[in-house]
Amino acid sequence: MAGDLVISTINGGAIGTKNVIINGNFGINQRGVSGTVTLSAGDYGHDRFKAGASGCTYTFATSNNITTLTITAGSLMQVIEGINLQSGTYTLSWAGTAQGRVDGGSYAGSGLTGTAVGGTNQTVEFGTGTLSLVQYEAGSVATSFERRQYGQELALCQRYYYRNTGDCFGMGQCLSSTNAVIFIHFPTSMRTAPTALDTTGTGSDYRIAHTSTATTCNAVPTLSNATENVAQLVAYTAGSLPTGGVCRLIQQAGTPHLGFSAEL
Numbered sequence: 001m002a003g004d005l006v007i008s009t010i011n012g013g014a015i016g017t018k019n020v021i022i023n024g025n026f027g028i029n030q031r032g033v034s035g036t037v038t039l040s041a042g043d044y045g046h047d048r049f050k051a052g053a054s055g056c057t058y059t060f061a062t063s064n065n066i067t068t069l070t071i072t073a074g075s076l077m078q079v080i081e082g083i084n085l086q087s088g089t090y091t092l093s094w095a096g097t098a099q100g101r102v103d104g105g106s107y108a109g110s111g112l113t114g115t116a117v118g119g120t121n122q123t124v125e126f127g128t129g130t131l132s133l134v135q136y137e138a139g140s141v142a143t144s145f146e147r148r149q150y151g152q153e154l155a156l157c158q159r160y161y162y163r164n165t166g167d168c169f170g171m172g173q174c175l176s177s178t179n180a181v182i183f184i185h186f187p188t189s190m191r192t193a194p195t196a197l198d199t200t201g202t203g204s205d206y207r208i209a210h211t212s213t214a215t216t217c218n219a220v221p222t223l224s225n226a227t228e229n230v231a232q233l234v235a236y237t238a239g240s241l242p243t244g245g246v247c248r249l250i251q252q253a254g255t256p257h258l259g260f261s262a263e264l
Contacts, residue, residue: 019146020084021124022048022156024094024134026060026067030163031259035059039074044263047157049076052125068132071098077125078134079264081191086138087118093142098129111142121264155188162186163198163259169206169221169249170233174241180208182221182233182249184258189228191262197223197233198259205256208235210247215240221249221258231260 028047037058039051045058046067052075060069069076091113092100099107102114102124114136116122124136133145148156164170170184199220206217215237225232235249 018137018143019135020080020090021078021134021136022160023153024145025065025147025153026069026132027065027150028154028157030157030161044161045076048078048160048263050078050263051075052077066132068096068130070130071126071128073128075125075127076131077123080122080124080136081264082118082120082122085116085118085120085122087116088138089140090114090116090122090136090138091140091142092124092134092136093145094126094131094135095133095145096130098126098131100124100126113140158186158188159191160263161259161261162188162190163257165255165257167251169251169258171246171248172233172235174208174210174243174245174247175234176243177239177241179234179236180210180241180247180249181224182235182247184231184233184260186229186231186260190260191228191264193226193228194223194231194260194262195226196261197221197231198261199256201254201256203236205252205254206235207250207252208237208241208247209250210242210245214250214252216252220256226260228262233258 026046033045037045039045039056041053041055044050054074056074056076058069058071093110101107135145170182172180172182174180203217203219207214218238219236221233221235224234
């Protein structure tokens with residue numbers, strides 16, 4: 001009905017819709033970058049932000065829940081998915097001394113405008129200087145930065161990248177005495193089915209838990225298949241798995257992770 005409040009949701013929670021930049025406060029850092037962050041062209045640092053054609057080097061600090069990046073070399077960009085854009089004028093704003101641009105145009109200070117085509121991806125990019133509170137919104141006037149709850153911002157980021165960490169990665173079944181199939185369900189539907197697996201550590205950092213014991217892996221897990229909602233992995237051991245038995249892929253040592261990317 002006219003006049004009713006319309007609330008957009010993700011995973012059951014209300015979200016703001018003004019800012020089409022995701023993680024504009026740099027509060028989500030699933031890849032765990034730290035110190036001086038040095039990225040090659042196209043590599044990601046903080047969620048949804050990747051290095052430009054010349055790479056990017058930056059440091060960052062957080063005060064009062066505002067994270068400020070200091071870009072010392074190269075550039076940092078975000079590709080905005082076209083599904084989140086409508087045709088018309090948009091305004092890019094931020095805090096800090098860095099200059100920005102839209103779709104490879106001229107660099108300028110905060111408050112510059114760009115023209116979006118609904119359904120077409122668009123790129124915003126920032127050069128050297130300080131940078132925080134990035135916003136891209138419909139219209140020709142920059143307004144106050146839109147803040148979303150941490151869980152909402154994380155869910156938006158996990159559409160493009162999800163890092164699975166912790167004691168238990170997923171459950172599955174032992175296919176033979178040497179390998180098991182493991183299923184990992186994503187916390188939100190990803191943009192597209194991931195085709196590569198980002199891993200860390202060695203095989204001995206992982207174990208396959210079965211019956212009343214666990215067998216150390218002899219190789220890192222590999223991605224067998226995936227949809228937008230679930231990944232199928234294969235985990236490997238030298239032997240002793242109970243064929244057909246239910247199992248779990250768990251952490252053995254260190255801090256291993258399994259990362260899935262559907263980035264633009």
